[in-house]
Amino acid sequence: MITADKRLIVALDVNSLDKMKQMVNELGPSVNFYKVGMELFYSAGEQTVDFLRACDKEVFLDLKLHDIPNTVACSVAALTRLGASVISLHAAGGRSMLAAAAQAATEASASYGVPRPQLVAITALTSLDEVEWREIGGQLPISEQVVKLACLAQSAGIDGVVASPQEAPLIREKCGPEFLVITPGIRPRSAAANDQKRVATPADAIKAGASRLVVGRPITAAPSPVQAVEQIVKAIRGEE
Numbered sequence: 752m753i754t755a756d757k758r759l760i761v762a763l764d765v766n767s768l769d770k771m772k773q774m775v776n777e778l779g780p781s782v783n784f785y786k787v788g789m790e791l792f793y794s795a796g797e798q799t800v801d802f803l804r805a806c807d808k809e810v811f812l813d814l815k816l817h818d819i820p821n822t823v824a825c826s827v828a829a830l831t832r833l834g835a836s837v838i839s840l841h842a843a844g845g846r847s848m849l850a851a852a853a854q855a856a857t858e859a860s861a862s863y864g865v866p867r868p869q870l871v872a873i874t875a876l877t878s879l880d881e882v883e884w885r886e887i888g889g890q891l892p893i894s895e896q897v898v899k900l901a902c903l904a905q906s907a908g909i910d911g912v913v914a915s916p917q918e919a920p921l922i923r924e925k926c927g928p929e930f931l932v933i934t935p936g937i938r939p940r941s942a943a944a945n946d947q948k949r950v951a952t953p954a955d956a957i958k959a960g961a962s963r964l965v966v967g968r969p970i971t972a973a974p975s976p977v978q979a980v981e982q983i984v985k986a987i988r989g990e991e
């Protein structure tokens with residue numbers, strides 16, 4: 752079995768604690784970073800994070816917070832207590848919301864005695880193409896808006912963004928090497944795109960400057976999830 756690579760985050764998009772445990776046990780030591788999203792968190796709650804932390808796995812809590820500054824800041828404080836390494840919120844919430852969230856993460860981690868989670872801002876969902884983007888009022892091309900939101904998030908004290916690998920080079924150029932760029936929309940050549948529109952292969956995403964890749968169905972729906980992980984990790988390491 753291949754050694755785990757922290758650049759791969761597996762999305763646990765299932766609807767029960769049992770299904771989550773089954774996948775985590777099946778993948779064993781080949782994966783050390785998991786994403787808990789809305790489906791799993793709303794189905795099974797905090798126990799999901801507790802289980803993963805007890806297994807010594809890192810957690811990206813992808814709840815995509817988007818509300819007024821006070822509500823998001825209080826939610827970040829509550830989630831910080833759970834011990835996730837990364838928490839997401841929407842860049843479109845604006846500068847005040849982003850700054851309040853960053854401050855809440857710092858204060859809550861100190862008061863709960865847990866490491867400060869990294870906050871990442873959702874830019875434009877990878878399921879959107881230019882047509883749907885314009886339909887919701889997008890004025891700039893997606894890539895320009897993504898970079899604009901990344902710069903806004905960075906200047907408000909946010910640690911990184913979630914974006915498509917297609918925008919990663921532009922974000923790197925503007926936001927520098929330390930800024931976290933997490934990319935979903937990852938599809939190995941043989942995998943179906945499903946509902947994703949702005950996609951790239953694992954190798955191309957790394958070359959484009961992604962810090963971490965989020966991969967769900969190409970692993971969790973594969974005939975052998977372990978083999979799928981092995982292939983993706985090899986691609987991340989440039990060994991394919």
Ligand SMILES: O=c1ccn([C@@H]2O[C@H](COP(=O)(O)O)[C@@H](O)[C@H]2O)c(=O)[nH]1
Binds near residue numbers: 935
């Ligand atoms: O823009 C975004 C933000 C988040 N996601 C999440 O990533 C995974 C992708 O799953 P796949 O099965 O590999 O498509 C999923 O949990 C989304 O909620 C995203 O896809 N795009």
